[in-house]
Amino acid sequence: QVQLVESGGGLVQAGGSLRLSCAATGRTFSGYTMGWFRQAPGKEREFVAAISWSAGNTRYADSVKGRFTISRDNVKNTVYLQMNSLKPEDTAVYFCAATNRVVLGTTPGNYKWWGQGTQVTVSS
Numbered sequence: 445q446v447q448l449v450e451s452g453g454g455l456v457q458a459g460g461s462l463r464l465s466c467a468a469t470g471r472t473f474s475g476y477t478m479g480w481f482r483q484a485p486g487k488e489r490e491f492v493a494a495i496s497w498s499a500g501n502t503r504y505a506d507s508v509k510g511r512f513t514i515s516r517d518n519v520k521n522t523v524y525l526q527m528n529s530l531k532p533e534d535t536a537v538y539f540c541a542a543t544n545r546v547v548l549g550t551t552p553g554n555y556k557w558w559g560q561g562t563q564v565t566v567s568s
Contacts, residue, residue: 446470446557448540453562456530460566464525466540466559474518477543479555480525482536482564489539493525494548503548508534530566537561 452464464480479494493514494503502514511530516523523540541555549555 446473446476446542448542448557448559450538450540450559450562453538453564455565455567458530458532458566458568460530461526461528462530462564464527464538464540464562464564466523466525468521468523468540468542470521472544473521473542475544477545477548478514478516478523479541479543479549480514480523481539481541481552481555482534483539483561484536487536489552491550492538494550495523496546496548501548503550505550527564530564532566532568534564535566536564538564 447469449467475497480492481489483489491505495514499516511528513526539561540559542557543555
């Protein structure tokens with residue numbers, strides 16, 4: 445069983461930065477693939493980024509490549525999402541997700557455990 449708790453969301457102006465954190469409980473966190481997804485009002489949940497258990501592999505949505513960076517600290521059982529050059533279209537609830545699958549999945553169905561989400565609002 446894995447429990448995930450996101451933090452770090454908030455209101456920021458366009459061009460600004462935020463760093464989201466996701467703290468995980470569970471004895472085998474280091475073995476999980478971790479992902480970030482987001483969901484804007486009236487839209488489906490969409491993939492943002494994923495990272496392998498060793499942090500050796502990462503994957504990003506085209507819309508965030510070059511602006512967002514996913515990382516993890518397996519000692520602290522935490523995964524991060526550094527978001528730079530934020531745009532109003534990045535406004536959404538951001539969710540952390542975990543899976544014991546090796547593949548860096550890009551659909552919600554690839555992930556088994558989810559956090560409650562944290563709101564990110566980017567003003568123009």
